[in-house]
Amino acid sequence: MPKLTISSAPHIRAEHSIQSIMLDVLFALLPAALAGIYFFGLKSLLLIATCVITCVAVEWLYQNACGFRITVSDLSAAVTGLLLALVLPPQTPWWAAGTGSIVAILVTKQFFGGLGHNIFNPALIGRAFLMASWPAYMTTWAQPAGLYSHDWLSLTDAVTGATPLALAKTGQYTSQIDLFLGSVGGCVGETSALALLLGACYLLLRGHIGWQTPASYLGTVALLSWVLGENGFFTGHPMFHLLAGGLILGAFFMATDPVTTPLTGKGKIIFGLGAGILTVVIRKYGGYPEGVCYSILLMNAVTPLIDRFTAKRRLEAGK
């Protein structure tokens, strides 16, 4: 008589796992990371390495210390690290990046119960924390150098300047083609819309993210930034606002973070709408030139509420 296993149906499972999904996300972020290294040089690579290694190490140490199951192999900490690095200015000091990583993993994720239990996106909290703690570092921007420039390997501060969004506050608009390709000042992974969209397409095709949040988020920002233009209603620059800053990264990689955003399609659309309104309001009326980070964090906070009111209709609720 063989030893037979008894278990509840179903007896087969899909091949994907949390690990394989996270691996896909890392893969999708690769173009943006490479673009960041290309435009800002070696220091971007070091920044990425600092964040990823710190995030993974902190998770491992904490779980070991508490006697929890070690879950670093699910790669979610690595994703957080990479995302955090991509939303930091290229010359953020290593110790600041490391501190941000600790806040992201330890405070935002592990203290809330680990993967799946965090309310806020860890990478964004890490960034918000750094913004509040060392605003000077967080608003000094390197201008892109590129491979051909002699200072690609330089680790010292490059020429600094304002970001396109900061410039826009003074009425100067960066060219859209520069914004699209990424040769503008900004965070490591935010500058090249092209690289980000490549990764986003991959995630969409693999079914890891839905179209709902990005579509409603980007749509709202485009519409509102046009309506609330500088020279009166309907005079805004929607294309500029779509391409500038971290909107594309935020819309496809942060606002789609499954853990901290609504479960259902309807909820995801509401989430995108809310984040879109907040982004434009912050960019236009707020003290910061960039509104993506805070808009998503604020929407994270209302996600449980959105989930509550968007429970799905049942198919068989009547004819």
Add this chain to the structure above:
Amino acid sequence: MPSFPGGIHPDDCKGQTRDRKIEKIPLPDKLIIPLSQHIGNPAKCKVKVGETVLKGQVIGDADGFVSLPVHASSSGEVTAVENSPHPQGKRSPAIVIKTDGRDQAVKEFGLQRNWEQLSVHELIQFVKEAGIAGLGGAAFPAHVKLSPPPEKKIDLLLINGAECEPFLTADHRLMLEQSEEILQGIRILLTILGLENCLIGIEENKRECYEALVSGIRIKGLSGIKPVLLPVKYPQGSESQLIYSLTGREVPSGGLPLDIGIVVQNVGTAAALFHGVARNIPLISRVVTVTGAAVRKPGNYLVPLGTQISRLLEFCEADLGRTGKVICGGPLMGISQPTLDAPVIKGTCGILLQGSNFSADTEWGNCIRCGRCIRSCPTLLLPVTIAALSRKDRFTECREYGLLDCKECGCCSFVCPAKIPLTHYIKLAKYHLLKEQHQQNKSGA
């Protein structure tokens, strides 16, 4: 092609057996015939230990309207009436027969009837007497569906040839090899229901079955019967999903297909019905797909009901040393067996042997709220929410989220990247709720 919302696309894994003709297995020396092989009241035993029975003889009487008689699958001596292993899990009363090898049948067995001259009442009577339960797995007595209360107007018959569970090919072979019997069975069903039209839903990976039925219809000059190809998507063969795919109608929550004027029967049931009504051969055998990596002779076998799984596997040369799990039914809804002593019954569509290296789902991760379970649920429920409430013993709240509409199809568990056994927790909540209800009813009475 029309389809329902949600659902999943597991690999169909049917290659191992789809081209294997239905083969009869030799008569086992012992049959265990449970009195309960259908939904509803178990049959009442009408034989005694020591009695000799003949093939096709009624050995258990139907007990009420939602019940069926059971028949001896072969001739021999009743050696026991006792609690025996049952493929649904629990042990249950069964009649044990030691076969005599002569396979001698009762004298009316195989008697041809010109069914076209029978009244609807007589036809339904014969369906019941033949002990016909749905052969798709749920085993609902066929005659009950065919006698709708007068206020329910039935306007359409649907035949389920979807066979959407991976690995299973019993219906596939049946549609190829017995398309004529199936079509005759459908005509009987249409006559009973007083209908003209019927749709047969078949998944696209069984195109040859579709063609066999289409040509059968043409040759016989039948009108009103229309096979329809459906996309390959699990659970296409679930009653509500089949109805939605073929007609766009939705079964109301807590309701039945007949509430929206539809009767659904499985292809195998149609064939069995033909044998029962027109040939007077009661339901005493069925086609079972035996498959899996550890089976050396996988195939589709015609098995006398009551044959123990162990005997069937012996015949199929299963390598039990390499087997980790034996499943009665398909991999998504089937039941894993603690013992191989349980018999094949009316609802047993397949026996699947998983290797000893299958992934045991003892360890699972945290929910990452990815929503895959929600997107896959064909009933549009929130499996993640229901399962989470169930894990906290908040069963009444589960109900508010539509718990009782869950079809237990397993899609949500299948897609969950964290491998959380969602379906298991949902079933658990159902079990607790129904138990509570039962106790309330008892104390109220």
